[in-house]
Amino acid sequence: MIVIPLIERKRDGEALTTEEWVSLMSAYAAGDVPDYQMAALLMAVLLNGLDPHELAALTDGLWRSGRTLAFGDGTTPRVDKHSTGGVGDKTSLVLAPLVASMGAAVPMISGRALGHTGGTLDKLESIPGFRTDLSVAEMQAQVERIGVAMVGQTAELAPADRRLYALRDATATVEAIPLMAASIVSKKMAEDLAGLVVDVKRGSGAFLPELEETLELAQLLVRLGTDNGCPTVALLTAMDRPLGRACGNALEVEEAIAALRGEGPPDLMELVYREAAEMLTLVGLTEGIEIARADAERAVTSGRAAAKLQELLEAQGGNPNLVDDPAGLPQAPVSAAYEAPQEGWIEWVDPRTVGLAVVTLGGGRQHITDRVDPAVGVVVTAKPGNRVEAGQPLASVHARDEAGIAAGCAALAQAIRIGDEVPPGGGLPLISHRVTAGAVEILA
Ligand code: URA
Secondary structure, eight states, X not given: OOOHHHHHHHHTTOOOOHHHHHHHXXXXXXXXXXXXXXXXXXXXXXXXXXXXXHXXXXXXXXXXXXXXXXXXXXXXXBEEEEESOOSSOOHHHHHHHHHHTTTOBEEEEEOOOBTXXXXXXXXXXXXXXXXXXXXXXXXXXXXXXXXXXXXXXXXXXXXXXXXXXXXXXXXXXXXXXXXXXXXXHHHXXXXXXXXXXXXXXXXXXXXXXXXXXXXXXXXXXXXXXXXXXXXXXXXXXXXXXXXXXXXXXXXXXXXXXXXXXXXXXXXXXXXXXXXXXXXXXXXXXXXXXXHHHXXXXXXXXXXXHHHHHHHHHHHTTSOGGGGTOGGGSOOOSEEEEEEOSXXXXXXXXXXXXXHHHHIIIXXXXXXXXXXXXXXXXXXEOOOTTOEEOTTOEEEEEEESSHHHHHHHHHHHHHHEEEESSOOSTTSSXXXXXXXXXXXXXXXX
């Protein structure tokens, strides 16, 4: 495929045709377009944007670069949620088994860590033996049998997005709003869904920190999903602090298991219950958000949700006993507490610095080819608004060696700001807006 004239046109602010976008994506997935040319095109898109036709065509091209699940009419409604990326965001690990335990089917395709944010796929791969590379046939059969599967993009499923995602990470083009929208919706189209909930992060740890741009992305995602026949709702949620406490792959799996037993941190539980309620309402499996929320809480307290995770682990090669004894997850060789250097009030826990600390410890990637260390990370118990005394433990660092402990503690000293004044409000509201096809509702 001759790509230079397409790059030139995009560079000069012109639009490419639907056929051009679709052929470009299938050629890229087939390895017929080199990364350096695609990188130039991505940067032109970041700078010049995409018109609505191009956005639809790119989404189509990404989705059609691979195969699609096809469940047929009359089967259990499929629903999924996707996040735009955060630090400590292990919600998907909790939601997929929870919602499946309540009668919906969740065929989830997830991505890897991107920049300072974690990726569900890397978290899943920290579970010994867990297979994320199911074929389309295996995934479909598993969803039909137990109601849930959690996989990554493969050569069959959204292969063009798999390559583009990694290339964007290495070329400072993650933040392009149309590229994020097309990446997310294309993966979800391959799942043959009846409903999608998107968690659009805002605040200093999000790829798009400002409210205005987060709302733009949320509205674009809702329109793109709905136009493709998949009713979509977006929630704007706080990423001006890490979500929950654990940040790092196996550490987050352990916290997700605790959440499925009802013992997760309050912010994580709140987000999980709201998103579960939105998912079930969207596909008509409940009478409304409040009833669905109460049902979700019951699914957790009754043990049904944790039992569904056991089924999922068993189906994909992991050890189901991990749900009762998470000590079987990879453990870092050394760990140490990070203590408050002074008394005062926690003003801010900077999620970006925490996320980058996990990357530095080896829990994320600095280069596409890096292997991720499943065991390392930090567990930050301090939250904005807490009163602390000097010497009080605020976090723990889990590392390969003592140098990692020192680096982790140094990063936490930067990330956790302690002041003399009580900070107002403790940060952004956890869930601030709800965006549907017709409206933007302010929730807090
Ligand atoms: N998640 C995705 O799947 N794609 C993006 O571009 C960002 C977050």
